[in-house]
Amino acid sequence: MPRDGRTKLSRRAWITTTSGVIAAGLVKTQTDAIKLVAQEAPSDPTRVPGKLVSELGGRAPAEEPKRLVRAQTLSSSSRTPLADLMGTITPADLHFERHHAGVPDIRLEDHELLVHGMVERPMVFRMSDLMRYPQVSRIQFLECSGNGGGVYNRDRMPTEVTVQALDGLLSTSEWTGVAVSTILREVGVRRGASWILAEGSDAAVMSRSIPLDKVMEDSMLAYGQNGERIRPEQGYPLRLFNPGYEGNTSVKWLRRIEVTDQPTHTRDETSKYTDPLGDGKVRQFSLAMDAKSVITFPSYPYALPETGWWEIRGLAWSGRGRITKVEVSTDGGRTWVDAALQGPILEKSTVRFRHLFDWNGRDTVILSRATDETGYVQPTVEQLWDARGTRTSYHQNHQRAWKIARTGEVTFGLGELV
Amino acid sequence: MRRAQTGGRVPLRGAAEGGLPGMVRGAFLLVVATALVACSDSGQTADRAPIVSGDVAMAGTLEGIPAHAPARFDFGTEASAARVAIWDIDVRPDGEGLPEGSGSVAQGRDVYNVHCVACHGPTGTEGPNDRLVDSEQWDDVPSTRTVGNYWPHATTLYDYIRKAMPQLTPGILSEDQVYAVIAYILWMNEIIPEDSVLDAQTLAAVVMPARDKFVVDDRVGGAGPVR
Structure with a gap:
C-alpha cells in the first residue's frame, strides 16, 4: 500500500525520475539514485531496488517498542514492553533498568575488579584478564523484586494498567561471562567464609551481600548480553549476575567482591528490599524469585475486535529452577487447563506459554498460574496476603488476571476476583 | 576531589584520607603490605590455611573449568594491602570498617x-x-x-x-x-x-x-x- 500523502509512481516514472536527477546533477552516483528511490517508499517493493547493506541495523520504521520511564530521577527505573515482544529474549535496548544513582560512564580499559577478604590471594582483575578465563553463557531472566508492586494493596487495585507498567521489571538475556566460582577458585576462599559483598562503581556505590553457596553454585561475572558487550544501563563493562535472585543483588558496574563470614547489612538489604510480614517481623534476604507467570496477550489496552479463536500468550519463570507447568483459566479461576510450553525450558529462565481460546463474546476473566520443578504453585493473591499481609510490595508473584468485557476491551482483572 | 586524589589507575572513590597526610599514609600502608607479604612467605598458620573454593561451598565440578585446567591461571595481579584499603570501605554491624574520627x-x-x-x-x-x-x-x-x-x-x-x-x-x-x-x-x-x-x-x-x-x-x- 502506498503511504499516505505519497504519489504512486510507475516503474517507468521512477526510472525517468532517477535518470533525470542524475542527468541534472542532483545526484552523482547510482547509489545516490537508489537511496533517493528508496526514500520515496515505492508502492511495489518488487519493482524498485531495496536499500543497500549497512554497518548497523535498525528496526522497521513503524516498529517503535519503548521502555516505560516512570520518573527522570537519579534513582529510577524503566520497564520492558513485554506485550510487544515475542519468544523469550529481550532485545538489549529494551532490557529494564533500575539505577540508584544514574548510569556511570566507565571505560573498558580503566575498569578493575578487586577480589579480597577471606581469600588466600587478594587480586585485581582488569577486563582483559577476566575475558581470558574460561567463559560460560546462559539464557536466564532478571527480575526486580519490586516487579508487580503496584498490585499489593486491595484498596489500590488498578484496572487500566499495562503488563509493561505492572510487570515490566522483567527481562531475559543470554548472559556471557566467567563463573564467580572460577574467580574464587583463583583467589582461594578461606575456611569459615559464608557470604560475599558485591559492590558497584556507580555514584551510589551500590552494594549487596550474597550467600557464598549461591555465588559458587551459578553466579556469573557477566560482560556479555545477547551476543554483545553488556550495555551501560546493564552494568558495562561488568556486572554480577545471580540467576533467579532478586535483580538488585546482580550488582552492576561491579568493582569489588569481598569474601566475608557475615552479611554486611547494607542499606539496600535492610531499609530497602525487605518485607514487613504483618506480624511485627520483617523478612530479610528474601533473595530467590518465586515462580510467576503473566499473560501478555490479550492485555490492556488491547481490545479483541471479534469473537472466535484467539491465542492467549504469556511468560512464566521461576528463580528456583525450571517451569514444569503453566495453567490457564478462561472462567475466572473456576477451571484450569494446561497451556502449551515452548521449549527449550531452561533453568531460571522465562518460558513462553500459549493457550488457544475460543472467545464467545461474554464477559470473562482470564488468569495463568505457573508451577516450578520444586512443586511450588504460583499462589492466588489471597494466599499471598494471608501469608504476608498487605503491607509489603516486594515479591508480589501472585496470579495476575485480565478481564475481557463484552466489547472486547481488556482491563486488569484482579479487582474482579478480590 | 577525593576521586582525583586516589591517583594512579584507581580513579574511583575509596577509603577516606583520614587524619594522616596522603604521603605518610601511603608509606604506612606500604609497610603494612610488606609485612603481610612477609607473613605470607613465612608459611601458613593452621587457621589460615588455604583451601580450594570447591571444598568450601560446592561439590562436584566447577562450571566452565575442564578437567585439564591448571590449579591457577594467574591472569590477574595480586592486590597489595594498600590497594585493598583504597576500596575496602564497607562497614558491618559489629563496627568492622568504621574509620577513626x-x-x-x-x-x-x-x-x-x-x-x-x-x-x-x-x-x-x-x-x-x-x-x-x-x-x-x-x-x-x-x-x-x-x-x-x-x-x-x-x-x-x-x-x-x-x-x-x-x-x-x-x-x-x-x-x-x-x-x-x-x-x-x-x-x-x-x-x-x-x-x-x-x-x-x-x-x-x-x-x-x-x-x-x-x-x-x-x-x-x-x-x-x-x-
Whole structure:
C-alpha cells in the first residue's frame, strides 16, 4: 500500500525520475539514485531496488517498542514492553533498568575488579584478564523484586494498567561471562567464609551481600548480553549476575567482591528490599524469585475486535529452577487447563506459554498460574496476603488476571476476583 | 576531589584520607603490605590455611573449568594491602570498617543543614526524598520505613552515607562529618541524647529500635504452604 500523502509512481516514472536527477546533477552516483528511490517508499517493493547493506541495523520504521520511564530521577527505573515482544529474549535496548544513582560512564580499559577478604590471594582483575578465563553463557531472566508492586494493596487495585507498567521489571538475556566460582577458585576462599559483598562503581556505590553457596553454585561475572558487550544501563563493562535472585543483588558496574563470614547489612538489604510480614517481623534476604507467570496477550489496552479463536500468550519463570507447568483459566479461576510450553525450558529462565481460546463474546476473566520443578504453585493473591499481609510490595508473584468485557476491551482483572 | 586524589589507575572513590597526610599514609600502608607479604612467605598458620573454593561451598565440578585446567591461571595481579584499603570501605554491624574520627549531634546539625536538608527536609520528614525520621515504633506493620523505626543497624548509616550521600556530591563529607550527621539523624529519631558524640566504638554500640524485628527468609519453594 502506498503511504499516505505519497504519489504512486510507475516503474517507468521512477526510472525517468532517477535518470533525470542524475542527468541534472542532483545526484552523482547510482547509489545516490537508489537511496533517493528508496526514500520515496515505492508502492511495489518488487519493482524498485531495496536499500543497500549497512554497518548497523535498525528496526522497521513503524516498529517503535519503548521502555516505560516512570520518573527522570537519579534513582529510577524503566520497564520492558513485554506485550510487544515475542519468544523469550529481550532485545538489549529494551532490557529494564533500575539505577540508584544514574548510569556511570566507565571505560573498558580503566575498569578493575578487586577480589579480597577471606581469600588466600587478594587480586585485581582488569577486563582483559577476566575475558581470558574460561567463559560460560546462559539464557536466564532478571527480575526486580519490586516487579508487580503496584498490585499489593486491595484498596489500590488498578484496572487500566499495562503488563509493561505492572510487570515490566522483567527481562531475559543470554548472559556471557566467567563463573564467580572460577574467580574464587583463583583467589582461594578461606575456611569459615559464608557470604560475599558485591559492590558497584556507580555514584551510589551500590552494594549487596550474597550467600557464598549461591555465588559458587551459578553466579556469573557477566560482560556479555545477547551476543554483545553488556550495555551501560546493564552494568558495562561488568556486572554480577545471580540467576533467579532478586535483580538488585546482580550488582552492576561491579568493582569489588569481598569474601566475608557475615552479611554486611547494607542499606539496600535492610531499609530497602525487605518485607514487613504483618506480624511485627520483617523478612530479610528474601533473595530467590518465586515462580510467576503473566499473560501478555490479550492485555490492556488491547481490545479483541471479534469473537472466535484467539491465542492467549504469556511468560512464566521461576528463580528456583525450571517451569514444569503453566495453567490457564478462561472462567475466572473456576477451571484450569494446561497451556502449551515452548521449549527449550531452561533453568531460571522465562518460558513462553500459549493457550488457544475460543472467545464467545461474554464477559470473562482470564488468569495463568505457573508451577516450578520444586512443586511450588504460583499462589492466588489471597494466599499471598494471608501469608504476608498487605503491607509489603516486594515479591508480589501472585496470579495476575485480565478481564475481557463484552466489547472486547481488556482491563486488569484482579479487582474482579478480590 | 577525593576521586582525583586516589591517583594512579584507581580513579574511583575509596577509603577516606583520614587524619594522616596522603604521603605518610601511603608509606604506612606500604609497610603494612610488606609485612603481610612477609607473613605470607613465612608459611601458613593452621587457621589460615588455604583451601580450594570447591571444598568450601560446592561439590562436584566447577562450571566452565575442564578437567585439564591448571590449579591457577594467574591472569590477574595480586592486590597489595594498600590497594585493598583504597576500596575496602564497607562497614558491618559489629563496627568492622568504621574509620577513626568522631562527630557530635551539634556538629551534625550544621552538616545536615548544608548537605541534607534540600532533599530530606528541615526535620527529616518533609522529603522530597526518603523520610529519615519517625520515632514512633510499630507493632504489626510499619507505616513508614525510616532510620528511627525500620533501620536495624546504625552502622549501615555510615556505610551508606559515606558511599552514596549527598546524592549529587557523593563522597564530599569527611569521616568526622559522616559521624556527626549520623549523630544528628539518630538524635532526631530520639535514639541517642543531644550531647552524644559518635565514633567507631559508640556508633557500633547503638542499638536500633527495629533491630530484633528482622528475620531471615524462610521461603523454600516446594508444594508446602505459601510463605
